[in-house]
Amino acid sequence: MSDVNRQWLLKARPTGMIGPEHFELVESAMPRPDFEAGQVLVKTLMLSFDPAMRGWVMDEPSYLPPVPLGEPMRASGVGQVVQSSNPALPVGTLVQGLVNWQEYSIGDPRHPLAPPTPLPAGTPPGMALSIFGSTSLTAYFGLLDVGQPQPGETVLVSGAAGATGSVVAQIARLKGARVVGIAGGADKCQWLREACKVDEVIDYKREDLPARIAQLCPEGVNVFFDNVGGDTLEAALANMADFGRIVLCGAIAGYNDETPRPGPRNLMNVVTRRLRMQGFIVIDYLARANEAVAALAEWVAAGELAWREDVQEGFENIPATLQRLFDGRNQGKQLLKLADPE
Amino acid sequence: MSDVNRQWLLKARPTGMIGPEHFELVESAMPRPDFEAGQVLVKTLMLSFDPAMRGWVMDEPSYLPPVPLGEPMRASGVGQVVQSSNPALPVGTLVQGLVNWQEYSIGDPRHPLAPPTPLPAGTPPGMALSIFGSTSLTAYFGLLDVGQPQPGETVLVSGAAGATGSVVAQIARLKGARVVGIAGGADKCQWLREACKVDEVIDYKREDLPARIAQLCPEGVNVFFDNVGGDTLEAALANMADFGRIVLCGAIAGYNDETPRPGPRNLMNVVTRRLRMQGFIVIDYLARANEAVAALAEWVAAGELAWREDVQEGFENIPATLQRLFDGRNQGKQLLKLADPE
Numbered sequence: 001m002s003d004v005n006r007q008w009l010l011k012a013r014p015t016g017m018i019g020p021e022h023f024e025l026v027e028s029a030m031p032r033p034d035f036e037a038g039q040v041l042v043k044t045l046m047l048s049f050d051p052a053m054r055g056w057v058m059d060e061p062s063y064l065p066p067v068p069l070g071e072p073m074r075a076s077g078v079g080q081v082v083q084s085s086n087p088a089l090p091v092g093t094l095v096q097g098l099v100n101w102q103e104y105s106i107g108d109p110r111h112p113l114a115p116p117t118p119l120p121a122g123t124p125p126g127m128a129l130s131i132f133g134s135t136s137l138t139a140y141f142g143l144l145d146v147g148q149p150q151p152g153e154t155v156l157v158s159g160a161a162g163a164t165g166s167v168v169a170q171i172a173r174l175k176g177a178r179v180v181g182i183a184g185g186a187d188k189c190q191w192l193r194e195a196c197k198v199d200e201v202i203d204y205k206r207e208d209l210p211a212r213i214a215q216l217c218p219e220g221v222n223v224f225f226d227n228v229g230g231d232t233l234e235a236a237l238a239n240m241a242d243f244g245r246i247v248l249c250g251a252i253a254g255y256n257d258e259t260p261r262p263g264p265r266n267l268m269n270v271v272t273r274r275l276r277m278q279g280f281i282v283i284d285y286l287a288r289a290n291e292a293v294a295a296l297a298e299w300v301a302a303g304e305l306a307w308r309e310d311v312q313e314g315f316e317n318i319p320a321t322l323q324r325l326f327d328g329r330n331q332g333k334q335l336l337k338l339a340d341p342e
Numbered sequence: 343m344s345d346v347n348r349q350w351l352l353k354a355r356p357t358g359m360i361g362p363e364h365f366e367l368v369e370s371a372m373p374r375p376d377f378e379a380g381q382v383l384v385k386t387l388m389l390s391f392d393p394a395m396r397g398w399v400m401d402e403p404s405y406l407p408p409v410p411l412g413e414p415m416r417a418s419g420v421g422q423v424v425q426s427s428n429p430a431l432p433v434g435t436l437v438q439g440l441v442n443w444q445e446y447s448i449g450d451p452r453h454p455l456a457p458p459t460p461l462p463a464g465t466p467p468g469m470a471l472s473i474f475g476s477t478s479l480t481a482y483f484g485l486l487d488v489g490q491p492q493p494g495e496t497v498l499v500s501g502a503a504g505a506t507g508s509v510v511a512q513i514a515r516l517k518g519a520r521v522v523g524i525a526g527g528a529d530k531c532q533w534l535r536e537a538c539k540v541d542e543v544i545d546y547k548r549e550d551l552p553a554r555i556a557q558l559c560p561e562g563v564n565v566f567f568d569n570v571g572g573d574t575l576e577a578a579l580a581n582m583a584d585f586g587r588i589v590l591c592g593a594i595a596g597y598n599d600e601t602p603r604p605g606p607r608n609l610m611n612v613v614t615r616r617l618r619m620q621g622f623i624v625i626d627y628l629a630r631a632n633e634a635v636a637a638l639a640e641w642v643a644a645g646e647l648a649w650r651e652d653v654q655e656g657f658e659n660i661p662a663t664l665q666r667l668f669d670g671r672n673q674g675k676q677l678l679k680l681a682d683p684e
Contacts, residue, residue: 062614063615233609248609262607263607265602266602267593267606271591271621271622272623274620274626276618279617284616
């Protein structure tokens, strides 16, 4: 085994679009686990890319501390235990956790947020990070706990072809709601219609978003699940039904702005229509992850959930792969494969 | 009795600041109640002025239909029954309801929203519209049902010297919260501190609002009750504690804008801090009005609630009195007296 650990370190904090220039590829010494403390050495197999990572590099207090300059970029992923004296995590175990942008990481069972967690037997790394990953948990708890759609209600989803949005749209359908998805481009819209069985799809790149929402939701939107923010949020606010719920999951439209963009001009609709607009972070629901995974597994087994994995390759391509999320090139859950399990 | 009914009709819909030029003073025929249907004739004694009235003149669908052009301006107030064959509302009864901007109105017990409701014995018209009026109900239900402050939490209130805000601030104090009030001008701030016993007061006209909120709320704001919107909302959003609640009651800062102003640039904080931002309209709580009035009456009797009434006079001054709300000249609940009870 090599004694070199390649890492992508955060070199500079971006003010606009995040890109390879904000990271530095270095060769470090192989990390040494503290075997007496139960630590293991984990070889990274596959990395997950999520819009929230754009927030993690900002030097601002948030729900997680900023990634320090000169440290490997924070990232969740799947790895394989390659050194261990921990009977709960023997060599060969496939685990999920914060492996970060590096070939090898220390897996610490006492990590407060993301201890290395064995994958259920037979779960491929891609599935663990896509349909059973944090984006699906985000969809499950955000929609059901925060949005609380009722059968027959209309659920509008932005970023509907994304890893989170597509699962939101399908869970809403499975719970008896009428679903309108917003996505960009013919391919994504077709997939939503055909594979995800979404009732109506709006291609925001080709259609007039506020007008189309009004047309497709004549009784108003009861639940809007928003990943996008900006003009999309404003268009939805103009079309909410009385007592509607807006689940604020993220605002990818503005993540790479150099200066924060203004909020919607029609926030007063929150008052006049008695709306509830609520933000949430999936980390708060990790204690209930099993509930979501069990439900998702049942739907997957029944063939009720479609998902796509966009799997890039190559350690050198890691920073560029993150950008795919922000220009909408990704087709489904963005992943990058470094190695196959041994 | 005169057979002339003076009225202020809505003549034009304002695009900017509302003013006397949008109304027309006319002399109409005295209205004739349908006595068989239980209607009564009500002489207006006192009018209530509320920021929400600015929304009622807009030609946009909202929680109430727009006031039609050529009709008397909608307004709540207190009147006295002067013609009646309804035993439940005999001549002389003081009633509360939508009397509108006119000297006489028809009181209809079947009115869906605001049937003429007798004042509790001994309640002066001013108190019925101020401390027991809709602004206090707004404060009670908005703070307790929507904001849900817990003892020891920090509650921030904008428009804190206003009719709604001052009652919010005091109920929050009575429920064991620490209260920070935002108001404009030394007189209002002094009244909040001394009469309302608010813990901390910020004079937004003299102080740096975001910096002062940060200084006075080092642990963050748990509940923000907002009447103002605009920069005030943005300043509060920057200082919310995790899992904070923002009660959106109104946004007076923007009511007279010719074009809607943009929303806060830091709406993303709703996500990262897991905030709940919720709008409400007091009309939805009218069925529970007795609960609020009973609690308010108990606090008033115990000397625990301070309030101020800003009583203008003169039928011809009605439109100009509405403007006082929007330039902050009003000192407490804005009223206008037309006559004393007989």
